[in-house]
Amino acid sequence: MKLQQRMLWGVAAAGLALAYSYDAGAQGEPRPLSREEIAAMVRDTMPPILKSDLPGLVDNLLSVPLGKPLSETFDPSRAAGRVFGRLPRTFAADCLRKTTPVGDPDQGDCTLSNGEEGGTGAYTRLSYSKNMGSGNIKFLKRGAVQDLDPGKLASVKLGDADADKGAREFLVSFFGLPAAELPDLPAGVRPPVRSLLIGFDKKAGLAPIVIQKTVHLQRSFKLAKPIQVPGTKQMLTHVPGPGMAMVALDDTGVIGAAVQDWQDVRRDPRMSGNSAKTSADLIQEIADDIYEEGGGPIASMKFRIVLGSDWRGSHGLLLPAVQVFVAPVANDPTEDQQQQMARSTTAGMVREYALVRRLEGDIQQRDPFAAN
Amino acid sequence: MTRTRMRLLQRACAAALLSAAVAPNASALYVEMLAIGDFVPTASGGCGADDRGSWPGMVQAWWDEMGARGHYKGPAGSQYRYVNGNMTLQRFCDPSFNANCLDAYPYADWGDATIIATHGWDAGDHWGGVMRYPWNGFCGVEAGGSSNQVRLGDSWTVFMHVSSCFSADDDNLDGIRHAMQDLATSSTRRAHQWDGFHGIMWISSGYNGNYRETAADGHSVSVAYSWVTNHHKNNSQGCEWYDPFNWFGTCQDQCPVAYSIGSSGADALTRLNNERYNFVYSDPTSNAAYAYMYYAGCNPVGETAFNP
Numbered sequence: 001m002k003l004q005q006r007m008l009w010g011v012a013a014a015g016l017a018l019a020y021s022y023d024a025g026a027q028g029e030p031r032p033l034s035r036e037e038i039a040a041m042v043r044d045t046m047p048p049i050l051k052s053d054l055p056g057l058v059d060n061l062l063s064v065p066l067g068k069p070l071s072e073t074f075d076p077s078r079a080a081g082r083v084f085g086r087l088p089r090t091f092a093a094d095c096l097r098k099t100t101p102v103g104d105p106d107q108g109d110c111t112l113s114n115g116e117e118g119g120t121g122a123y124t125r126l127s128y129s130k131n132m133g134s135g136n137i138k139f140l141k142r143g144a145v146q147d148l149d150p151g152k153l154a155s156v157k158l159g160d161a162d163a164d165k166g167a168r169e170f171l172v173s174f175f176g177l178p179a180a181e182l183p184d185l186p187a188g189v190r191p192p193v194r195s196l197l198i199g200f201d202k203k204a205g206l207a208p209i210v211i212q213k214t215v216h217l218q219r220s221f222k223l224a225k226p227i228q229v230p231g232t233k234q235m236l237t238h239v240p241g242p243g244m245a246m247v248a249l250d251d252t253g254v255i256g257a258a259v260q261d262w263q264d265v266r267r268d269p270r271m272s273g274n275s276a277k278t279s280a281d282l283i284q285e286i287a288d289d290i291y292e293e294g295g296g297p298i299a300s301m302k303f304r305i306v307l308g309s310d311w312r313g314s315h316g317l318l319l320p321a322v323q324v325f326v327a328p329v330a331n332d333p334t335e336d337q338q339q340q341m342a343r344s345t346t347a348g349m350v351r352e353y354a355l356v357r358r359l360e361g362d363i364q365q366r367d368p369f370a371a372n
Numbered sequence: 373m374t375r376t377r378m379r380l381l382q383r384a385c386a387a388a389l390l391s392a393a394v395a396p397n398a399s400a401l402y403v404e405m406l407a408i409g410d411f412v413p414t415a416s417g418g419c420g421a422d423d424r425g426s427w428p429g430m431v432q433a434w435w436d437e438m439g440a441r442g443h444y445k446g447p448a449g450s451q452y453r454y455v456n457g458n459m460t461l462q463r464f465c466d467p468s469f470n471a472n473c474l475d476a477y478p479y480a481d482w483g484d485a486t487i488i489a490t491h492g493w494d495a496g497d498h499w500g501g502v503m504r505y506p507w508n509g510f511c512g513v514e515a516g517g518s519s520n521q522v523r524l525g526d527s528w529t530v531f532m533h534v535s536s537c538f539s540a541d542d543d544n545l546d547g548i549r550h551a552m553q554d555l556a557t558s559s560t561r562r563a564h565q566w567d568g569f570h571g572i573m574w575i576s577s578g579y580n581g582n583y584r585e586t587a588a589d590g591h592s593v594s595v596a597y598s599w600v601t602n603h604h605k606n607n608s609q610g611c612e613w614y615d616p617f618n619w620f621g622t623c624q625d626q627c628p629v630a631y632s633i634g635s636s637g638a639d640a641l642t643r644l645n646n647e648r649y650n651f652v653y654s655d656p657t658s659n660a661a662y663a664y665m666y667y668a669g670c671n672p673v674g675e676t677a678f679n680p
Binding site: 032046047117118119120123125138140141142145146147148149150183185186189192194195196197198199200201202203204206208210211214216218220227229234235236238239240246248258260261292293294295296297300302303304305306325327328329330331332333335338339341342343344345346347348349350351352 | 399411419420421422423424425427491492493494495496500502511512536537538543545546572573574575576578579581585589591592593594600601604606607608609610611612613614616617618619620624636637638640641642644645646650651661662663664665666667668669670673674675676680
């Protein structure tokens with residue numbers, strides 16, 4: 001751990017040395033970083049594996065075991081049975097249309113509902129991709145419009161562990177998500193559960209109310225060969241894949257859920273480690289892209305190795321990639337430091353870069369993170 | 373009759389008198405977007421700040437979905453979509469600040485539901501947003517708290533979505549309501565909701581779907597719930613490379629906040645919990661109270677964990 005900490009401090013120091021500080025005399029626009037300075041920062045902060053063995057990493061990523069696709073496991077009747085129970089449900093008229101007028105798979109959703117969406121009554125909706133290769137499912141529910149009294153609302157008491165368990169069971173049993181793509185948490189790790197609250201101005205003297213628990217689950221794939229963090233015993237054992245799931249629960253159980261972009265993915269038989277970019281090319285590509293946005297400021301640069309998807313209309317092809325998170329501001333600035341950011345760059349930037357070379361004609365339009 | 377329906381009738385009559393343009397459906401909101409993705413260097417006479425090329429596309433995903441839901445994006449050839457261009461304070465400020473301000477028509481306070489996108493900062497007790505060019509010496513727009521530049525709702529705004537860093541910081545919540553009314557021009561008209569972020573937010577074309585879903589879901593469930601649940605990024609931003617799932621606690625959040633005003637805590641709560649793009653109450657009778665929706669302990673880059 002000490003070696004890792006020393007390594008991380010060194011990286012942070014290099015990053016800070018390269019990032020420019022705010023000049024009170026030129027408020028709003030410090031000196032931008034040069035392309036070379038950005039490239040140096042990319043090289044210094046990127047995961048070692050991206051510099052030491054890109055081809056091996058690409059092969060490793062392409063070897064992950066894949067769960068059964070939602071197009072095979074999602075059962076609309078089962079999902080609707082859980083969502084609506086004994087409530088009648090109305091199918092939207094276009095649910096029967098599976099293709100566009102030119103014969104392509106319809107990328108829209110089929111929506112079932114109970115109640116009037118625009119009304120004041122209770123309303124429940126289940127929407128799912130007509131082409132389930134897209135991997136979108138949404139369950140929303142609201143109560144009837146009524147005046148609320150904060151003094152009479154009780155906070156949800158559901159514990160985080162129970163929420164996590166309930167969410168996973170729901171997603172697997174009723175939405176058909178493959179359990180293997182929802183990794184078990186290592187021992188001692190808190191479940192990915194947050195409390196959603198409503199708060200009030202302090203003068204009101206009202207305590208915040210927990211209205212639900214939400215569980216956030218990122219699709220993941222287990223690496224055949226875990227990647228060791230140099231100098232430590234820590235291992236990267238799973239990588240994120242295309243797809244996110246969120247489940248909302250209260251003390252009655254699951255009251256909402258969303259699965260987004262949990263695409264059917266397949267391997268591209270033409271792709272292997274031999275398709276990998278060189279590290280130098282990858283570094284330059286990332287640096288050029290960041291430079292073209294203005295060159296900084298950059299308070300931190302973080303990387304995430306992922307399996308993306310090259311969308312092909314009914315399914316995606318696995319695409320080894322790296323996401324880069326560029327934050328222009330420090331993690332916890334003081335209030336004075338925040339005010340010094342006046343008229344400066346503050347929004348973070350997230351970009352995704354393929355780890356493999358692709359022919360221009362192979363790059364499909366639905367590559368959501370592709371650099372603009 | 374709700375305020376929105378009444379104003380739509382007024383607009384429809386005005387439109388009929390002025391031109392042969394088709395008036396929008398009586399239940400449609402006027403929807404507007406003002407976004408900067410291409411900032412102008414100070415050396416070129418602009419206000420500086422780095423580009424974020426994907427940003428206009430993100431908020432356009434919201435605007436387009438609202439249009440697909442039947443809301444009114446403006447007349448053909450002159451839609452309520454303002455990207456880059458001469459984006460200055462003049463488009464956001466209220467005439468009570470400067471008589472030449474144009475928020476009432478056709479800019480920030482013209483839409484019933486408006487989204488703006490720009491770099492932001494915490495200006496003490498309120499939010500500030502970077503503009504492309506200076507106007508009367510001002511390179512930013514400031515809203516809420518002690519600032520007197522922005523006064524929404526005295527014209528048309530019901531829902532104001534602020535895709536901008538620090539636009540709903542935990543220490544500035546008390547001041548947001550001051551930007552949601554203008555007692556100098558109206559004692560009865562007010563904005564209903566302000567939605568923003570605590571700390572920084574993140575720009576990516578991969579996040580367009582969050583904005584599209586905000587628009588879609590905000591017709592089935594409350595706008596507040598839709599904003600917060602669709603924009604929350606849970607322990608997934610800026611993680612160390614070996615910790616993509618936050619098992620080692622290295623990740624940060626993106627922290628959306630939805631905020632409603634009312635005459636009392638109960639009134640603000642009721643509005644926050646119930647108002648949708650297709651279900652709008654009449655204007656709050658005061659901004660005396662507010663309620664807000666958030667995730668406990670949300671910890672973004674640029675701020676400490678949400679703790680008002």
